Amino acid sequence: MxxxxxxxxxxxxxxxxxxxxxxxxxxxxxxxxxxxxxxxxxxxxxPEAGFDPIAGWNYYAEPLIQSTLLKMTPNGTYAKDLATDYEISDDYKTYTVDLRKDVKFTDGSDLTAEDVAFTYNAAKESGASLDLSALDKAEAQGDYKVKFTLNKSDSTFLDKMAYIGIVPSDSYNNESYGENPIGSGPYKFVQWDxxxxxxxxxxxxxxxxxxxxxxxxxxxxxxxxxxxxxxxxxxxxxxxxxxxxxxxxxxxxxxxxDTIDVRGVSLPSVPDTGELSPDDNYTIGNNVTCDIAIRKALNYGINRTALAEGALNGLGYPSYDGIAHQLPWANKEAAIEDGDVAYANKTLEEAGWVDSDGDGIREKNGTKASFKIYYSASAPERQALAVGAAEQAKQFGIEIEPVGAEWDEIYPNEFSQGVLWGYGSTDPSDMYGEYYSSSDFNPARVNNSAVDKHMDDAFAESREDSYKDWSAVSWDGSTGISPKGDANWLWLGEIKYxxxxxxxxxxxxxxxxxxxxxxxxxxxxxxxxxxxxxxxx
The missing domain is CATH 3.40.190 (D-Maltodextrin-Binding Protein; domain 2)
Known part of the structure; x- marks a missing residue:
């Protein structure tokens, strides 16, 4: 993300x-x-750290300078690149990959299994690239075979094999590689001004x-x-x-x-009790968005089609759960009839949110229905979406203050205010970060045991079989993160590039x-x- x-x-x-x-x-x-x-x-x-895959260079995209084990195809399947073959254990805990034998780095050295194992182990340690928390270790087994051992079942590990560029283990230096990268991809580095x-x-x-x-x-x-x-x-x-x-x-x-890139606002679903995040000491919780009536009113009251026509210049597509409609785990059942201001008003009134002083903003127990939505100041479409949503929310008495900022200002507010994020991956496990109860990210503080179970089940199933469980995270007929369920996010729309x-x-x-x-x-x-x-x- x-x-x-x-x-x-x-x-x-x-x-x-x-x-x-x-x-x-x-x-x-x-x-x-x-x-x-x-x-x-x-x-x-x-990239601040230069063109280093271990430091996060161009994950989820063609790195150009480096090669990857697999490549994604236009139909969403995988083609072999450095890999000539691979085997996956029945429990999805072991991946064994055979490598090409004709690959050289641009410094003339051979690319071998040792380089692949080194790259993945270093990327896991750095934590700056893909989520490799499931990886226990990568080991070279001879010159042209690599074994990946996982600490849990993870059928999405195949996705990681398509997006991490391989670096040379013998010459790699984490302080200098990014400024003078050596790879085996279709292009070689010449100059960085x-x-x-x-x-x-x-x-x-x-x-x-x-x-x-x-x-x-x-x-x-x-x-x-x-x-x-x-x-x-x-x-x-x-x-x-x-x-x-x-x-x-x-x-x-x-x-x-077309893209699978979606824009949405995380809505902190727990109250502010003074709790701070363990790593960064960020405030957790919001006493307005913790009320599901507020979140439901926003999800049902906001007109996403109008935002697609206005904020997205007629070049967007409404989204209700953050899963682009082209993906095989998209959930049509998560869609709702939105733009329903009457429903939003009724929901808020029944929950005790009323405008007692006539200022156009509802309140409950002395708390105004008011919060902020932070967005990246360098992203025009995010500004347009935040402002558009704020204008619509006025119709049913919720005050939203759009705040354009740099990310070093946004992150301290990610657990306590709304944040307008971008999301969209061919790897369904990215949903783990957004919605799993114990995830370090999880800005909306989703805590739903059924949602957790769907993701646990998905990791232990084949890619095709897992789609039903990734889809059920949004809505399984009884619960989920989408508007019909806990409404933890206000997903707004897919965009085009x-x-x-x-x-x-x-x-x-x-x-x-x-x-x-x-x-x-x-x-x-x-x-x-x-x-x-x-x-x-």
């Missing part, structure tokens, strides 16, 4: 803006016939399908700065906020790509993967082509 993806990106925001301004200064940028310039989501935020860009060139020794694009320069520019790059013809592929999704630019095509693509480039939109939260524009980079021989504009 956000906490992993945005590490370093917001810290570098001011530097990014200055760097982008320098890069955009005056006229078009010359590009060779096989060279492209990109400013896009997953690579848009400059901090605050401005990173330059990658095609790896001639790559074992897989050789991409046509020879050189990729990734600019650290976002939002309006990125849009200006496209307007000035200075970049070939530019990710822009949805507010620009219907704009037209000469020489560019706007691609609106908008990319301006220069006519000189073809990004093979037909072969693109569904993009997870954070984006994976480069997932099909092997299929991209140069449609023109020159970059003249």
């Amino acid at each position: 956000d906490k992993k993806i945005i590490i370093g990106a917001v810290v570098a925001l001011l530097v990014i803006i200055v760097g982008a301004a320098v890069l955009m200064g005056g006229g078009t940028t010359e590009r060779g016939p096989g060279e492209i310039v990109v400013a896009a989501y997953s690579h848009g935020g400059e 901090k605050g401005q860009q990173v330059i990658l060139e095609k790896n001639p020794d790559y074992y897989g399908k050789q991409p046509e694009i020879e050189k990729i320069t990734i600019l650290f520019a976002q939002n309006e700065a990125a849009f200006n790059l496209a307007k000035n013809g200075e970049a070939d592929i530019v990710a822009v906020p949805l507010e620009y999704g219907k704009e037209k630019l000469d020489g560019y095509t706007m691609y609106l790509q 908008g990319y301006f693509v220069n006519d000189r480039v073809d990004i093979s939109n037909d072969t693109a993967l569904l993009q997870p939260h954070g984006g994976d524009l480069f997932s099909n980079v092997y299929d991209w082509t140069m449609t023109n021989a020159t970059a003249e504009k």
Whole structure:
């Protein structure tokens, strides 16, 4: 989720803006016939720790510089990459993987099982990449076989094998690797101009399908700065906020790509009793949102279709449980008829929330129905959603104060106020962090034994069999986290990603993967082509 993806990106925001301004200064940028310039989501935020998978570089996306054991396909299945075969024990506690024997790192050394085992063990220890808490240890068994032993059944461990880039164990240094990464992926690292860009060139020794694009320069520019790059013809592929999704630019095509990226607000479901989180000493609980009547009123009273048309520029899709409708564990039964202000008013009144002083805000036992929703100040669609939800909530007497902030200010409030998060993964186990009662994250403080059991059961089942239990987390006919159940979150909508693509480039939109939260524009980079021989504009 956000906490992993945005590490370093917001810290570098001011530097990014200055760097982008320098890069955009005056006229078009010359590009060779096989060279492209990109400013896009997953690579848009400059990583504080550099391009190190162990430190969290580009999880849930094509790392470009490094290789992964498996790759996700457009239909949601897995294709082999470094892995040539794998076996899974019946209890989903042991995964054994056979490796290719023809893979070299860009420093000329062989990639072996020792490198894979080292990468996974180090990533587990760092805690900055994927959730590897189920991993007990990874062991090399000879040069080209790796054994992963888990401390519990976890059928989703296969997902982790698709998203962790492998680093060389012999030369890896956690202090320097991120600034000069060595990998075995389709591209090799050339140069990092901090605050401005990173330059990658095609790896001639790559074992897989050789991409046509020879050189990729990734600019650290976002939002309006990125849009200006496209307007000035200075970049070939530019990710822009949805507010620009219907704009037209000469020489560019706007691609609106489907995603599984969802936006929603966590609503603390316990009262503020003075309890603090054990690790960070953050306040836990909110005396307004702890009342299920408040949470129900919001979930039934907010009109998500209106938000999709307004805040998401007509390019969104309502969401009721945070599971994108394209995923096989999506739960249609979680959907409700929302925008029902009468139901919201009735629910609040029956629970004792009344506006006794005529100020338009209900109160109960001296407590105003008022709380904050924090959102990332660098995310325009989150601001629009927070403001839109706040305006609608006024209709039934709930006051919401939208607060745009940096993440170092948002995190201390994550257990005590509403926070507008982004979420969306091909790995269903991400739901564990949001909803499992003992999860360290769980900002809404969900505590539902039936929800916990559905997730426990899902981990111990095959991927296909588990879908019914992941789906039941939302609503199983009796309970769940969705509006019909505990309404722990106010899920609002799925979004699309908008990319301006220069006519000189073809990004093979037909072969693109569904993009997870954070984006994976480069997932099909092997299929991209140069449609023109020159970059003249």
